[in-house]
Amino acid sequence: MTQAGKNVFVASRLPKRAGVSGWVATLAPRTPRPVLNGLVVADLAIIGGGFAGLSAARRISRLDPSVRVAILEAGVVGEGPAGANSGFIIDLPHEVASDDFSGESEARFRQSVLIQRSAIALASEMAAENGWGKEVFDPCGRYSVAISAEGDRHLEDYAQQLTKMGEAHRLLNGREIAAVTGSPVYTSGLFMPGTIIVQPAAYIRAVADCLKEPVALYERTPALSFERLGTGWLVKTPQGSVQAAKIIMANNGHAESFGFFRGRLLHVFTYASLTEEFDPSRLDGERKWAATPALPMGTTVRRIGTAGGDRILVRSRYSYNPGIEISDAAIRRAGRLHDGKFSKRFPMLSGVGMQYRWAGAMALTRNHVPAFGEIERGVFAACGCNGLGASNATASGIAAAELALGHSSELGRIYARLAVPTALPPQPFTTIGAKMHLAYREWSAGPE
Ligand SMILES: Cc1cc2nc3c(=O)[nH]c(=O)nc-3n(C[C@H](O)[C@H](O)[C@H](O)COP(=O)(O)OP(=O)(O)OC[C@H]3O[C@@H](n4cnc5c(N)ncnc54)[C@H](O)[C@@H]3O)c2cc1C
Numbered sequence: 001m002t003q004a005g006k007n008v009f010v011a012s013r014l015p016k017r018a019g020v021s022g023w024v025a026t027l028a029p030r031t032p033r034p035v036l037n038g039l040v041v042a043d044l045a046i047i048g049g050g051f052a053g054l055s056a057a058r059r060i061s062r063l064d065p066s067v068r069v070a071i072l073e074a075g076v077v078g079e080g081p082a083g084a085n086s087g088f089i090i091d092l093p094h095e096v097a098s099d100d101f102s103g104e105s106e107a108r109f110r111q112s113v114l115i116q117r118s119a120i121a122l123a124s125e126m127a128a129e130n131g132w133g134k135e136v137f138d139p140c141g142r143y144s145v146a147i148s149a150e151g152d153r154h155l156e157d158y159a160q161q162l163t164k165m166g167e168a169h170r171l172l173n174g175r176e177i178a179a180v181t182g183s184p185v186y187t188s189g190l191f192m193p194g195t196i197i198v199q200p201a202a203y204i205r206a207v208a209d210c211l212k213e214p215v216a217l218y219e220r221t222p223a224l225s226f227e228r229l230g231t232g233w234l235v236k237t238p239q240g241s242v243q244a245a246k247i248i249m250a251n252n253g254h255a256e257s258f259g260f261f262r263g264r265l266l267h268v269f270t271y272a273s274l275t276e277e278f279d280p281s282r283l284d285g286e287r288k289w290a291a292t293p294a295l296p297m298g299t300t301v302r303r304i305g306t307a308g309g310d311r312i313l314v315r316s317r318y319s320y321n322p323g324i325e326i327s328d329a330a331i332r333r334a335g336r337l338h339d340g341k342f343s344k345r346f347p348m349l350s351g352v353g354m355q356y357r358w359a360g361a362m363a364l365t366r367n368h369v370p371a372f373g374e375i376e377r378g379v380f381a382a383c384g385c386n387g388l389g390a391s392n393a394t395a396s397g398i399a400a401a402e403l404a405l406g407h408s409s410e411l412g413r414i415y416a417r418l419a420v421p422t423a424l425p426p427q428p429f430t431t432i433g434a435k436m437h438l439a440y441r442e443w444s445a446g447p448e
Contacts, residue, residue, distance in 0.1 A: 006259075006376075007227055007228045008225060008226075008227040008228075009225060009226050009227070009258045009259055009260075009376075010224070010225040010258070011222070011223065011224055011225060011254070011257045011258055012257050012258075012259075013254070013257045013323075013324065013325075014074050014222045014254070014257070015074050015075060015080060015251075015254060015324070015361070016324075016325045017075065017079060018269065018325070018326050018331060018358060018359040018360060018361075019328070019331045019356070019357050019358030019359055020356055020357075020358055021078075021079065021083060021084040021201060021272075021356065021358045021360075022272070022273075022274030022311075022313070022355065022356030022358070023078070023083060023084060023087075023199060023200050023201035023202070023274075024078050024079055024083060024084070024201045025355075025356055026274075026311075026356075027078075027199075027201055027202055027205075030078070030205055030209075032076045032077065032219035032220060033077075033208070033216075033217045033218060033219045034218060034219070035218060035219070035220050035221050035238075035239060035240075036070070036072065036218035036221040036237050036239060036240040036241075036242070037239050037240050038239075038240045039240060039241050039242075039243065040070050040216070040240065040241070040242045040243070041068070041242075041243045041244075042068040042069060042070040042214075042216075042242055042243070042244045043067045043068045043069065043244060043245055043246070044060065044067060044068070044069050044070075044244055044245065044246045044247070044248065044404060045069075045070050045071075045072065045223075045226075045233070045235045045242045045244040045246075045247045045248075046069060046070070046071040046072065046247075046248045046250055047072050047223045047226075047235070047247065047248070047249050047250060047251050048071075048072075048073065048074075048249070048250035048251035048252065048254070049071050049072075049073030049077050049080075049082075049204075049208060049217060049219070049250075050080055050081060050082030050204065050250065050251075050252065050393060051082045051119075051204070051385075051389065051390055051393035051394045051397060052250035052252070052382040052383070052385065052393040052394065052396050052397035052400070053071055053073070053248065053250030053251070053382075053397060054071070054077075054082075054204065054207045054208055054211070054397070055119070055122055055123075055207070055393070055394040055395075055397035055398055055401075056248050056250055056382060056397035056398065056400050056401040056404075057069050057071055057211055057215050057217075057397075057401075058122060058126065058207065058211065058397075059122065059397065059398045059401035059402065060215070060401045060404070060405060061211065061212070061215055063401065063402070063405050063407050064405060065214075066214065067214070067405070068214040068215075068216075069214065069215040069216070070216050070218065070242045070244065071211075071215065071216070071217040071218065072218050072221045072222065072223045072235065072237060072242065073217065073218065073219045073220075073221060074220075074221070074222035074223075074251075075219070075220065076219050076220060077204055077205055077208040077217070077219055078200075078201035078202075078204050078205045078208075079201075080360070081252070081360035081361055081362065081389070082200065082204045082390075082393075083200050083201035083203075083204045083205070084200065084201070084272070084358055084359075084360040085200050085272075085315075085360065085389070085390060086200070086272065086290075086300045086302060086313060086315045087197055087198045087199060087200040087203070087290070087302070087390075088142055088195055088196075088197060088290060088292060088300070088390065089119065089120055089123060089195065089196040089197075089198060089390045089391050089394070090116060090142070090194075090195045090292075090388050090390070090391055091113060091116045091117050091120055091192075091194035091195060091391065092112075092113060092116070092162070092167060092192055092194065092195075093109060093112045093113070093116075093388070094292070094296050094387060094388065106164075106165070109161075109165060110165075111414055113167075114410065114411070114414065115391070115392065115395045115411065115414060116388060116391040116392070116395065117194075118395050118398060118411045119390070119391040119392070119394035119395040119398070120194070120196055120391065122394060122398055123137070123196060123198075123203075123207075123394065124137075124139070124196070126206075126207060126210060129210070130206065130210050132203075132206055135199060135202065135306075136198060136199055136202040136203055136206055137196060137198050137203055137206075138196065138197045138198070138288075139196050139197075140197050140288070140290075141191060141192055141193035141194065141195050141197075142191075142192055142195035142197065142290050142291065142292060143172075143177065143180065143181075143189045143190065143191050143192075143289060143290070143291040143292075144158070144189065144190045144192070144291065144292050144293070144294055145177060145181070145186045145188075145189045145190075145291040145292075145293065145294060145301075146186065146187050146188045146189070146294035146448065147185055147186055147187060147293075147294070147298075147447045147448050148187065148446055148447050148448060149187075150294075150295070150446065150448075151187065151188070151293070151294035151295060151298075151446075151448050152187050152188045152294070154294045154295060155171065155188055155189070155190045155294050156171070156188075158190060159171050159190055162192070167192070167194075168192070168193050168194070169190055169191060169192050169193075170190070170191040171188065171189075171190055172188060172189040172190070172191060173188055174186065174187045174188060176189065177189030178284075178285070179284075179285060179286075180285050180286050180289050181285050181286075181289060181291065181301075181303070181345075182283040182284035182285025182286075182303075182346075182348075183285070183345045183346055184347075185344060185345050186291075186345075188294075189291070190294075195290075197290045197302075198390075199304075200390075218237070218240075221237045221238070221239075221240075222237060222238065223235050223236070223237060223251075224236050224237060224238065226247060226258075226379075229243060231245065231378075232244055232245040232246070232378060233245075233246070233247050233378060233379070235247065245378060246378045246379070246380065246404050247378065247379045247380070248380045248381075248382060248397075248400050248401065248404060249375070249379065249380065249381045249382070249383060250382045250383065250393075250396075250397055250400070251383065252361070252362070252363045252383050252384065252385065252389075252393070253265050253267045253324050253361055253362070253363035253383070253384070254324065255363075255371060255381055255383040255384070256363075257324070260371070260375050260381060260383075261371045261381070261383070261384065261421060263423055263424050263426075263430075264365060264366075264371065264384075264420075264421040264422065264423055264424060265363045265364070265365060265371060265383075265384050265421065266320065266363065266364040266365065266366065266424065266430075266434055267320065267321055267322050267323075267324045267361060267362075267363060268318050268319065268320055268321070268361070268362050268363075268364055268434075268438070269318070269319050269321050269326050269330070269359045269360065269361055269362070270315060270316075270317065270318050270319075270359065270360065270362060271315065271316065271317045271319075271330075271331060271334035271335075271337075271338070271357070271358070271359045272313060272314065272315040272338075272357070272358055272359070272360075273313070273314050273334075273335055273338040273339075273342075273354040273356065273357045274311055274312075274313050274314075274354065274355060274356045274357075275311045275312045275313075275342070275349075275352050275353065275354055275355060276311070276352060276353055276354070276355040277306075277308055277309030277310065277311055278309055278310055278311070278349060278352045279309060279310075280305060280309065280310045282348060282349055282352075283303070283310065283346065283348060283349060285303075286303070287303060287305030287310060288303060288304065288305045289302070289303050290302040290303075293445065293448045294448055295444065295445040295446070295448040296387070296441075296445070297318065297438075297441040297442050297444065297445040297448075298316070298445040298448030299314060299315065299316040299341045299448065300313075300314075300315040300316070301313065301314055301315075301341075301345065311355075312342065312346065312349070312352075314338040314341050314342050314354075316334070316337055316338060316341055317334040317337050317338075317442070318438050318442065319334075319438070320431065320434040320435050320438055321361075322427075322430070322431060324361055326359055330359070331357050331358065331359050332357075334357070334359065335354060335357045338354065338357070339354065342354070344447075362385075362386075362389055363383060363384045363385065363386075364384070364386050364387075365384050365386060365421035365422070366421065366422045366423075366424055367419060367421060367422045368386050368387075369384075369386075369418045369419050369420070369421055370382070370383065370384050370385050370386065370392065370396050370415075370418065370421075371383040371384030371421050372384075372396055372399065372400065372415055372418060373403070373415075373420070374403065380400045380403055380404050381400070382396035382397045382399070382400035383396070384421060395411065396415070398411060399411050399412050399414075399415040403415070
């Protein structure tokens with residue numbers, strides 16, 4: 001992972017937008033923070049203004065408010081994956097670890113919960129401090145919903161594991177989940193109260209906008225390269241540079257664009273569509289709910305009720321794109337799939353069209369560990385956050401901030417014990433394997 005001896009790291013590519021996120025399009029415009037012009041001297045530079053980068057900045061400012069931080073975000077805050085996701089900040093792992101839930105898998109479960117709840121604690125602290133409303137940050141919990149006998153079984157198994165772990169939950173039968181969703185197709189549901197549901201673009205903007213001096217955020221300011229300068233680093237951007245003792249790389253899969261974790265990150269995109277507004281009387285059930293699928297590769301659905309009308313979000317489909325970019329045609333193809341999922345679940349909304357479609361990049365690792373740690377002297381990575389990226393990337397950002405500042409915590413000790421991401425097979429085997437694996441898992445999710 002490290003490139004010992006190298007003094008200059010140059011970005012071979014920068015993030016590209018993939019469609020127009022409905023979350024951003026339906027918010028009031030926000031004036032981005034300025035582009036970096038000229039030289040700025042800071043204690044720490046953070047590359048990337050998503051969950052990991054902004055959470056790292058927040059944690060640093062709590063640990064030591066005198067630390068000067070310069071955050072460089074290539075695009076506009078909210079327009080990247082952190083603002084384009086489905087908005088679930090989840091506290092519990094998605095998958096049942098094993099049938100018998102042995103001591104080892106129980107320890108893994110508890111560790112995962114501790115990581116995710118550390119993220120939720122940080123987010124909740126900011127929400128309380130800044131008085132964010134429920135339209136931004138809603139601790140309302142989530143449903144996991146089934147649409148098949150296999151999905152029902154999965155939810156029942158998972159509920160049993162949650163009982164063993166002492167985690168609160170409630171199983172709902174078909175009638176009960178229909179009373180929530182208004183959809184006749186769901187056969188059962190599992191409610192888990194610990195998830196935070198956010199309007200992701202509003203949330204990540206709010207996190208950015210509550211950061212105070214001496215934390216400075218520069219938008220539309222990609223880091224193009226960084227090089228050693230004395231005992232620290234000089235990060236170059238199109239119109240300026242940051243001289244800093246330390247760097248936190250919080251640019252997820254684009255860590256690889258600087259040469260780090262090469263051949264160890266799987267660049268996977270997922271896709272979303274958001275309907276136009278519809279008259280709430282057309283759909284029974286509650287006006288606001290959020291549901292992940294019973295099987296992990298299935299379809300996430302949310303209903304968002306606002307004064308102007310309601311909308312449905314559909315998130316489904318994964319694709320492997322090692323170049324970290326996708327075409328408009330890929331978004332259109334996923335959109336056709338979304339239309340089918342939507343009409344199956346909500347036949348009563350026939351004629352309601354999708355107004356926005358988009359996609360976003362995630363970075364996964366083969367052994368499901370983050371790409372984390374000190375990767376060069378004074379350069380720390382908080383990348384490759386796998387599934388549950390909202391909570392995992394937030395936690396990685398916190399842990400990277402603590403590591404950079406030499407602060408010790410339980411979270412930091414967990415991160416210190418994590419394995420490094422394992423190497424992927426050489427090409428073309430990774431591409432073939434990843435595509436087959438995704439196709440198989442999507443097929444296994446069946447109608448879910
Ligand atoms: C449609 C969709 C739905 C999803 N739903 C969920 C969900 O409900 N819950 C969940 O937990 N996860 C979800 N995810 C995954 C989640 O959004 C990601 O895992 C998460 O955003 C990762 O956070 P991050 O901060 O590590 O990276 P990102 O959010 O990708 O942030 C990295 C930032 O780095 C910037 N950057 C890259 N290169 C540079 C550079 N050279 N210089 C400066 N800046 C740079 C990028 O512009 C970007 O803003 C979803 C993803 C998508 C696409």
